[in-house]
Amino acid sequence: MSKNLVIASTSTVYGSGYLEYLLPTLQAHFRSVKEIVFIPYARPGGISYDRYTAIAQKAFNAININAKGIHEFSNPTEAIAKADGLFTGGGNTFELVNQLYKKELMPILRDALFNGLPYLGTSAGSNICGLTMQTSNDMPIVYPPSFKTLGALPFNINPHYQDPIEGDTHMGETRETRINEFHNFSTIPVIGLREGSWLDVSDKTITLQGGLNARVFEKGIEPYEIQSGATLHF
């Protein structure tokens, strides 16, 4: 029972290719893995599972790892049970969670993560590692049976975290306002992960990686920053 997760804010940072900034990390993370199983259910922009898998494949091929879409297996539960590594890509968290429930994959996925399977999540694929998907930024385009997620982290993720833009004239809520609203209903801490940041989860140790700080929201106290390299205690 020791977790082994890379939980990233985004697959892609500005001006760079898909997963490019993460490749050295992934090379180490998946060091003994020849093939990973890719979960494309979040379908960013509504692209097909095949097209999305091809994008993941291309990135993983650059570090000599094959990626096979979970939809290519006749039995997705078995695909997860037998996988040497897993990657859940970003897109729409509501649809991702909906498919995981519909296909009854939540329990096996949870087992895999808690049993040390090397896992990569980006954006929606990171959201599902938290306790609930209630701090997703996505549009509720489908109605999943529940907002509960895998609970592989003792908090929730807010990926693509954005600071308030100084001088912004838009009146929609800032990210911080939205997370504060969440804390009217929940005591679950939230980690705002900026693009280019990721969490490294090795057994019980959770470390912030990448060049940027992350912003931590706990109910009832002022949000605060933690620096890259810091260990998270919850």
Add this chain to the structure above:
Amino acid sequence: MSKNLVIASTSTVYGSGYLEYLLPTLQAHFRSVKEIVFIPYARPGGISYDRYTAIAQKAFNAININAKGIHEFSNPTEAIAKADGLFTGGGNTFELVNQLYKKELMPILRDALFNGLPYLGTSAGSNICGLTMQTSNDMPIVYPPSFKTLGALPFNINPHYQDPIEGDTHMGETRETRINEFHNFSTIPVIGLREGSWLDVSDKTITLQGGLNARVFEKGIEPYEIQSGATLHF
């Protein structure tokens, strides 16, 4: 059976007070009304019903109309049934819809809107007039029993509509990408209402008002703009 609705993108435009830009419109819209019932359930930033109602009250007092919070009535169903006018304020659409279902107010609210009661919605209060809340921008901080809303409009609203920002380096989805994702699952048209725009619904005629264009998203065709003053046909 004739509707009488003002459905606004936002309560507040940049640099102006709460509802200020809408006051001349509201004066005409609620011309024979002495008191409106205010629905504060969306609780922007998690403020209390009392505090939120005081804000609405102050704005309506400027046009000599009283505003009473629905939570001040012992029976909210009766409050809606007997109201001369209604205003649902913005905030979190998930919590607003959740409360409307929990308090079993959806049917009576729907009846009121379909029977010609003068209604104002802003942001979340506009979202609920569409067929579903699936094109809300809000964070899913609570799990409502359904995403179905009042269906007083034959389409969905996306309030606070934002155009892609040129040169933006943030990799989170644009509003247009999110609405296109919705159309992988639904044929419901979506009206992207920019801040400062509103829809005037008089009987069966829906007109775009305010200084700006709105953006229309229909499944399978390129999004297009409609001009202020245009009538919407769906």
